Amino acid sequence: MQINVAEANIVDRCESCHMNTREPLKITAASMTPKGEKKARRYADAFASHTQPELLKIHDPETFGCSPCHQGNGRATTSVEKAHGNYEHWLWPLFPRENAQAGCQNCHAADMVLVSGDVQWQTINNGKDLFRQRGCMGCHRYQGYDEEPEELNSIGQQIKQIETQKNQNLKQTAYLMKQADAAESNEDANRLNGQAVDLRVANSKLDGHLQQLDYQSHSLMQDQKKVGPNLKDVRLKLNKNWIPVWLKKPRTSVPRPRCRTSASPIARSRPFQRISGNRDSPML
Numbered sequence: 001m002q003i004n005v006a007e008a009n010i011v012d013r014c015e016s017c018h019m020n021t022r023e024p025l026k027i028t029a030a031s032m033t034p035k036g037e038k039k040a041r042r043y044a045d046a047f048a049s050h051t052q053p054e055l056l057k058i059h060d061p062e063t064f065g066c067s068p069c070h071q072g073n074g075r076a077t078t079s080v081e082k083a084h085g086n087y088e089h090w091l092w093p094l095f096p097r098e099n100a101q102a103g104c105q106n107c108h109a110a111d112m113v114l115v116s117g118d119v120q121w122q123t124i125n126n127g128k129d130l131f132r133q134r135g136c137m138g139c140h141r142y143q144g145y146d147e148e149p150e151e152l153n154s155i156g157q158q159i160k161q162i163e164t165q166k167n168q169n170l171k172q173t174a175y176l177m178k179q180a181d182a183a184e185s186n187e188d189a190n191r192l193n194g195q196a197v198d199l200r201v202a203n204s205k206l207d208g209h210l211q212q213l214d215y216q217s218h219s220l221m222q223d224q225k226k227v228g229p230n231l232k233d234v235r236l237k238l239n240k241n242w243i244p245v246w247l248k249k250p251r252t253s254v255p256r257p258r259c260r261t262s263a264s265p266i267a268r269s270r271p272f273q274r275i276s277g278n279r280d281s282p283m284l
Helices: 053-058 097-108 122-133 148-181 186-223 242-248 263-276
Strands: 003-005 010-012
Touching: 097 122, 148 186
Parallel strands: none
Antiparallel strands: 003 010
């Protein structure tokens, strides 16, 4: 049996072995095991139905195939290892059972919560929540999840292009005006002056576009997520006697420190160090 999704260049023959995947009856490995045997036979899982049949209602295999969600080599039928992609020449092996929901990321990477009816897919939702709570997006970016930086970069490129175009228009305007002054006839002078006026009007429109982009960039900068290190219990990692030494000569620890201080602020910092060193004092 073969599923062919021509639009996505997908050919999956998974149901050549997993023949009961779309059966309306619930078939498990236990139901395929003869009575009296405690352990399911080796290939009993191959004849079980899909563990989440409600997903197939909104992810029809005839449209989506099998391997886009589960990975593996959907075309291979010569061995279990090759069909599941567990060999050196295949880069996308089948997801293990405990990590099966990872396949949802292929299409739903930008969705913060995955829900199907009344069922929440807790494994992947916990992973997405952990990704947000731990600030992983600060280093591990992926498209669609945190779009503000990408949009800011795009706006920055547009602004550079517009400013380049404005400068070119200004140079061309000055050249046309100089040519108009040296024109031999009034017709040529009027024509050149008209072209210069058109460039000035074009620059006015570009100024309006720049203003819109500036407003967009300010809005995106407000929405942008600023991810920094976790400073919880940071005072426990520092020796209070080391802080004044570092404030006085920060270059001994950091080649290019950003702080500049004198002895007076250092002295004023000592009461704070004693207070913040108390176990019951709040973090500031």
